[in-house]
Amino acid sequence: MPEFRCVSWLPSWLGTGALERSVVAADDDTPVRYYGLRPAAGGWQSLGDGLRSAQEALRALPVARIVDALDATCSLWADRDFPDRVRARQDIAATTGFSTEAVDRSLDVELGNYRAGTLYSVLRRELGDPGVLDGFCEDAELDGHTFAVGPRVTMAVCSGNVPGLPALSLVRALLVKSAVLLKVAGGEPTFAAHFTRSLAEVEPVLADAVVVTYWNSADVDALRNAVTQADAVIAYGSDPACAAVRAQVLPGQRYVEHGHKVSVGVLTRAYVDKLGLREVARRVAEDVSVFNQHACIAPQTYLVEDCGPGARQFAGALADAMAEYAADCPLGTLPPEDAAALQMRRASAAWAAAHSPTGGFWRAPGLDWTVTTAPNLSAVQGSGDRMVGVVPVAGPRDVVRELRTIGPRLQNVGLGAIGQEFWELAEELSHLGACRISEPGRMASPSVIWRHDGMPCLALLLRWCDIEMHQEARV
Missing domain, CATH: 3.40.605.10 (Aldehyde Dehydrogenase; Chain A, domain 1)
Structure with a gap:
């Protein structure tokens, strides 16, 4: 009993x-x-x-x-x-x-x-x-x-x-x-x-x-x-x-x-160059992993400037950072139905990556984390349980165009940008629907002072x- x-x-x-x-x-x-x-x-x-x-x-x-x-x-x-x-x-x-x-x-x-x-x-x-x-x-x-x-x-x-x-x-x-x-x-x-x-x-x-x-x-x-x-x-x-x-x-x-609600991150080339690839990846891994990505404030996708190897290179660095985070703080044990659903999402993402010349797919030996690349936001294979998509964009203006379809549900944006580019993107994102903008690495720790939603x-x-x-x- x-x-x-x-x-x-x-x-x-x-x-x-x-x-x-x-x-x-x-x-x-x-x-x-x-x-x-x-x-x-x-x-x-x-x-x-x-x-x-x-x-x-x-x-x-x-x-x-x-x-x-x-x-x-x-x-x-x-x-x-x-x-x-x-x-x-x-x-x-x-x-x-x-x-x-x-x-x-x-x-x-x-x-x-x-x-x-x-x-x-x-x-x-x-x-x-x-x-x-x-x-x-x-x-x-x-x-x-x-x-x-x-x-x-x-x-x-x-x-x-x-x-x-x-x-x-x-x-x-x-x-x-x-x-x-x-x-x-x-x-x-x-x-x-x-x-x-x-x-x-x-x-x-x-x-x-x-x-x-x-x-x-x-x-x-x-x-x-x-x-x-x-x-x-x-x-x-x-x-x-x-x-x-x-x-x-x-x-x-x-x-x-x-x-x-839906949350995302954005990384410009200038921001990654300033902080370094490894440090930015560490910050993003924390964004994704706190609350096991179950909170609305956790990003399901990071949009990364550079349609060439830049996004794929970042995704590989993020996979390393996710593995380091999981070594200290594992995901845990998923209910059987959730574990099966995650495996199905993984399989779909792996198949898509294998059939794309720029695709990439990284995963933990168990279920602790998954990183994929995707050609656009709509191709990301869901989120939750530390599964994150990396989407390449040509430049800051493409960020707004990519996010327009989720504008009414957009909540939290981890904005990795500097200088005038930061302020221009922040204003555009606020008009789009975002109600919180933070630096990457701080997405999962909003203060109660923030006007929620x-x-x-x-x-x-x-x-x-x-x-x-x-x-x-x-x-």
Whole structure:
């Protein structure tokens, strides 16, 4: 019989008597199975009432105290030997197949974002004065006062492709003093409860305003009932998954969606000449390998200037760099169906390379990494699990033409360019659809200060109250 472990976090005020189990789908022979606790059909209103009561206590906390609590929790998690992190690492590796080192590197990147300095930076960038979350503050432009009010309850529907990603929704909601109803993904359901357990040790008021739950994605009734308890909804996932959530959003609810996006890299000849082929390849290997290329911010393709041997030469150097990265941080173990799909993509890419005079194909002896060349973006054999395509382009203008077809989905660009060429390409890419441009090697480590998918992380959740034209409130 398999061992069953609960992936839910339940605050101190919520008893388990009215909750029912929802088992995460897995093979019958899996030694450890996971389940979440959720209300029965008639119990969602009571859960929502409890979260709204908990939010009143959260609302009374100064935003500085919330920042300190999040910073202290992430400081604990920065230690790879911290017990909650050790347990999370084991569970995440078991549910995703990531190697333990790949899990650790993912958590380092994700949770390194939520330290006090960074949180204050995003608060100032989006709100001006973080104090507007604590009460009315002077607003000279208004000649009055203004107050930022967060949702009473934010519901977040998580995806399971990136270890640690649920922390982003938790942080976003708690910073604006909103209680959180967090639905974890079947692909990786374990992290959120471990993290919230740590948060409870640091600041119980925050953790008491969080419920971590799970239901099968096909359970439309559970989704509908959960949405009715929220003032704001955040959805991550594939286009069909986001569409299912969007269909249940009610009039007047704030809705923020992070659906399927595509990221790429660009290398000009001048950039490679300046930094050197080996260093650029090392940086690109990191872009591709962090999160095992499962995150939307990870590149599936690098466009390399020079239609001659330059792109092929770079692809060979990238293969060496990918092998070096994998030696320290292996991919892990893929589920059988994912391993079969990767082998099929590899076979298709190898066949295409063999029948092209400029084609190239490099792979690890196992499944740890794959590098291919392709004549254009549409010929790249998919992405994920550290399989990257290298596409030659004649020059910078060809970059924009090549990317035009994916412009509406374009998210993150690792732009290896210098001088005026950098600024011209950056402007063109922004018009095309890109919402983040970084240097190669930094694609996989965006800050929370970045406007995710081109949207503010915090301000979209807020409602503002202004006092103007009143003698009591003039500045």
